[in-house]
Amino acid sequence: MATADHVKALIRSHAEGDDERFYAIAMQVAAQAARQGHTKFAQELRNLVDQAKLRAKAEPSGQRTKPVPIIQPRGELAGLLSAAFPKSRIADMALDDALRARIDRILLEQRQRETIRAHGMSPLRKLLLVGPPGTGKTTTAAALAGELSTPLFTIQLDGLITKYLGETAAKLRLIFEAIQQTRAVYLFDEFDALGGERAARNEVGEIRRVLNSFLQFLEQDDSDSIIVAATNHPQILDRALFRRFDSVIEYRLPSENVAEEVMRARLSLLDASEVNWSEALDAAKGLSHSDITRACEHAAKNAILQHHTRIDTAELVEALIERRAAHQ
Numbered sequence: 383m384a385t386a387d388h389v390k391a392l393i394r395s396h397a398e399g400d401d402e403r404f405y406a407i408a409m410q411v412a413a414q415a416a417r418q419g420h421t422k423f424a425q426e427l428r429n430l431v432d433q434a435k436l437r438a439k440a441e442p443s444g445q446r447t448k449p450v451p452i453i454q455p456r457g458e459l460a461g462l463l464s465a466a467f468p469k470s471r472i473a474d475m476a477l478d479d480a481l482r483a484r485i486d487r488i489l490l491e492q493r494q495r496e497t498i499r500a501h502g503m504s505p506l507r508k509l510l511l512v513g514p515p516g517t518g519k520t521t522t523a524a525a526l527a528g529e530l531s532t533p534l535f536t537i538q539l540d541g542l543i544t545k546y547l548g549e550t551a552a553k554l555r556l557i558f559e560a561i562q563q564t565r566a567v568y569l570f571d572e573f574d575a576l577g578g579e580r581a582a583r584n585e586v587g588e589i590r591r592v593l594n595s596f597l598q599f600l601e602q603d604d605s606d607s608i609i610v611a612a613t614n615h616p617q618i619l620d621r622a623l624f625r626r627f628d629s630v631i632e633y634r635l636p637s638e639n640v641a642e643e644v645m646r647a648r649l650s651l652l653d654a655s656e657v658n659w660s661e662a663l664d665a666a667k668g669l670s671h672s673d674i675t676r677a678c679e680h681a682a683k684n685a686i687l688q689h690h691t692r693i694d695t696a697e698l699v700e701a702l703i704e705r706r707a708a709h710q
C-alpha cells in the first residue's frame with residue numbers, strides 16, 4: 383500500500399505538473415501493493431496509469447496546463463532575491479572530469495528525487511561551492527536551474543547584511559519560507575560575508591547570531607529547492623559550516639585542457655584553425671575561465687573590427703597577457 387512518502391511524492395509531482403514522475407510513483411505503489419498480496423488493487427492502479435498515459439498522449443501538449451512558478455519575488459522579498467530564468471546547460475561549461483561527474487551526480491539525484499525520497503533518503507541539494515573568482519560557481523548555479531527548469535533566485539548576502547544589520551535574521555526567515563514554497567535554485571553569493579570567521583568574531587555578536595539562524599534554517603530545510611552557497615574565501619569560513627552542506631565542491635583555475643576548451647568555445651564563430659594553442663595556453667596560465675573568456679572575446683572583436691575571419695595567435699596572446707596584467 384502507499385506509504386506517507388508515496389502520497390507526498392505524488393502530491394509534489396502533481397503540483398509541479400511532472401506527469402512522468404507522477405506515473406512512476408503510482409507504479410511503485412502498485413508494485414509494493416502486489417508484493418503485499420493486494421493484486422487486484424495493484425492491477426487496477428496499473429490500468430489507471432495506462433489509461434491516463436494514453437489520454438495524455440492523445441492531448442496536444444500545448445493544451446495541457448502546467449502550474450506556473452512565482453515569476454518575480456514580491457513585497458519584502460523583492461529587495462532580497464533577484465530572479466532569473468536561465469537556459470544555460472552544464473554541457474556548455476568547460477569542466478574537468480571530476481567536477482563534471484560531481485555536478486552530473488547532483489542532477490541525477492535531483493531528477494530522481496522522488497524515487498530517492500520514496501526510499502526515505504534525501505537527494506543532494508545543499509551545496510557549498512568554493513574557489514577563486516571567475517571559475518564557474520555562479521555559472522554552475524545558473525546551469526543547475528537551466529537543467530532542472532527552475533528559476534534561479536540570487537541572494538546578495540553582503541548587501542543584505544550591511545543594509546539590514548538588525549533585521550537580517552528576519553529577512554533570512556522570509557528567504558527560507560520562499561525556499562520551502564517555490565522549488566528553485568537559491569544562490570547565496572559571497573557567502574563568506576555571513577560565514578567568515580571574521581564575521582563570527584564580530585564584537586556586537588550580530589553576524590554570529592545571523593550565521594546561527596542561517597545554520598538552523600539550513601538544517602531544518604527539507605524542501606525540494608536547491609540551496610547553493612558560493613564563496614571565493616573558503617579559508618575564512620567557519621569550519622562548522624562545511625558539515626551542514628550535503629556537498630562541498632571545489633572550483634580551481636582551469637587545467638590546460640579546460641583552458642583550451644574555453645578558448646575554442648569562445649572563438650568558435652571565427653576560424654581558429656591556425657591558432658597556435660600551445661602559445662595561447664602559455665599566455666593563459668594562471669588565468670581564470672572568466673579572464674580567458676574575456677580575452678577571447680577581445681581577440682574575436684579585434685578580428686571582426688578588422689574584417690578578418692581568422693583569429694590571429696599574436697592578437698589572442700596579447701589579449702591574454704593584458705588580462706594577466708590587469709591582475710598585477
Ligand SMILES: Nc1ncnc2c1ncn2[C@@H]1O[C@H](COP(=O)(O)OP(=O)(O)OP(=O)(O)O)[C@@H](O)[C@H]1O
Nearest residue numbers: 475476514515516517518519520521614671672675
Ligand atoms: N567552467 C566554465 N566554462 C566556460 N565558461 C566559464 C566557466 N566558468 C566561468 N566561465 C565564464 O566566466 C564568467 C564568470 O564566471 P562565474 O561568474 O561563474 O564565476 P564565479 O566563480 O562565480 O566568480 P565569482 O566568485 O567572482 O562570482 C562566466 O560568465 C563565463 O563566461
